Amino acid sequence: MVAFFKGDVMGMPDETGRPTLLVRMTAKLKGEVRADTLESFRRAGGVAYAEMQRAEALRQKLADEGANLWHVEPGVSSQLLCAWNAFVLQSIGENLLDADYSADPRTVGYVPPVTHTQVTACFDEVEPWSSRARQAAGNSSLDLSATLRLPADLPEWAEADPCPLPHLRGMLAAARAVRQHAEVALGVFEASVQDAEKHGRDLQRLRQLAAEGSTAADYAEGLLEADPDPNLHEAIEERLQRALEAFYHLGQLTAMPSLIARYDTGGQVAATPAPRKLATPDSSGFDPWCLTSPRERATWRKDPRAHQSIKELWEFDPDPAATLRIQDEIDAAFAAKAIDYARNGSGSLLGSYFCCPWGAIYVVRRPVTINGRRLRQGQQFTYEVDADEVPKGGRFVRRLIVGTFAPTNDVEYCDPDGEHDF
Known part of the structure; x- marks a missing residue:
């Protein structure tokens, strides 16, 4: 038996007015789909920014009071973490939409299928995280780490070959916005640590994660300075995904530092075991079929x-x-x-x-x-x-x-x- 990749493309009904015939024809020629429902979720998801503002004010208040985030009430950490997740997801969705619209104003309100799929996946999670942030704000004993797998991962990345250039620029814009907030949160967190010797390894892990994200983002930005060859799109996409995932985890770990030790030991993302070494074509032990499914x-x-x-x-x-x-x-x-x-x-x-x-x-x-x-x-x-x-x-x-x-x-x-x- 052989198998092929099967993807889904969703089309949404128009609720904001019928686009002109030229817009519809241009979008059809480009293979784009309507984004009006995504725009509705964008507007509703604005609550994520309000929750983020409350969380940042709370973070600063805790820092001014000299609070140790390792020992605050679980509801406090849960609020900070959930507000962060809602903010990141909303930011990714909005930047992907805006980048596509800016790239071709002729098809505002339409986006490529890969963008539609990715934005949908992000916006779908904004409301649950915003709700959890509000619940935690009202219940200081709420410990979401007891019921959720944390730190949470970003939604699955939509696949496209090659990934559209506007989609990459949207990912880069999102990475910039998320990175800025993540680095500020890390700085505030480091300043509030009262026992740096005890938590030294945890702080090193956070700095390492921040470096991983910033390096991937900087490298992707360098590749995107000029319109890159389509052959480079995949390499850029992989680095931007890596950057966004690193910043997403970093914000959660600074909000709930009790997660750092488990993250450091592979509790969330298991490290690949030390690989064996397959023989290369220039050696006597080379097997040209080593990439083929062993069963077939x-x-x-x-x-x-x-x-x-x-x-x-x-x-x-x-x-x-x-x-x-x-x-x-x-x-x-x-x-x-x-x-x-x-x-x-x-x-x-x-x-x-x-x-x-x-x-x-x-x-x-x-x-x-x-x-x-x-x-x-x-x-x-x-x-x-x-x-x-x-x-x-x-x-x-x-x-x-x-x-x-x-x-x-x-x-x-x-x-x-x-x-x-x-």
Whole structure:
């Protein structure tokens, strides 16, 4: 069995007035969908900013009083954390919308599917976090760490290849806004620590997390200074995702420092076990089928066209060691039982991805990091390796595809000449 990535695109009804025919036609040609419902949620989500203002005032009050956040009432920490989460989610959604509108005023009110999906995912979580912040403000004994998995992760990132440039600029704008508030919160937090020697390791972990986020954001901003080649979009997107995730966690940890020790030891995001090292093509122990799903290798080995595809894939790989390093991490995560082979709704194994080299479809059993990407429990993913664009001057693709997969009868062989066979 082979599987393919299945994504969803949502279209929303218009409630603010019918767009002009030109706007509708332009949006249709660009493949964009209506965003009017998102605009309704944007307006309603303004409560997140009010909660953030209350939280920042509370944070400053605690600092002025010399309060130790390790020992404040649980409702205080819960309020700070929940207000932060609502603010970050609202900021990401709004910046994504605004960046797309600014990029092409002809289609204001319409956005690409990837932007629509991502903004929807963010706005959907603003109200619950805002509500929790208000509940905590009214109940000083409310300890949300007892009922929620904290620190919480951002919603799953929507996939697009390549990611639209306005979407990347929106992510960058969100990262700037979130970073500024996160760094201020960290500064206030550090100034309020009364026993720096006792909590030294925790403070170091927070500074490390801040450095991780700021470095990724700065690097992405440098790549975005000029209109980057589409081949760079994925690299920029990955760094912006990493930056936003780091700042999102940083704000939660400064709000509820009791979470830091667990975060530091992998309680939230498990570290990838030390990987083994697969043999490279220039060594005698090299297995050209090492990227192919182990359960289906015997079947693919019987296919002469598959043999040719695998051969060409490695011939066009400019850095086989980099390709194998990611597979090493996947294999190590599988050996540690952090991931397993994915199954469909009826319990049958999904098998391999439909494109050469036909890698396995996995499901995450516990949080793990692979190729610098945090994967969450329940997510499905596969490892895509593609050489088809290399002869045309394009890039060699190595990436994790995260999403929902479904069975298909289609098969794609490696074809650098540009003629795909199915």
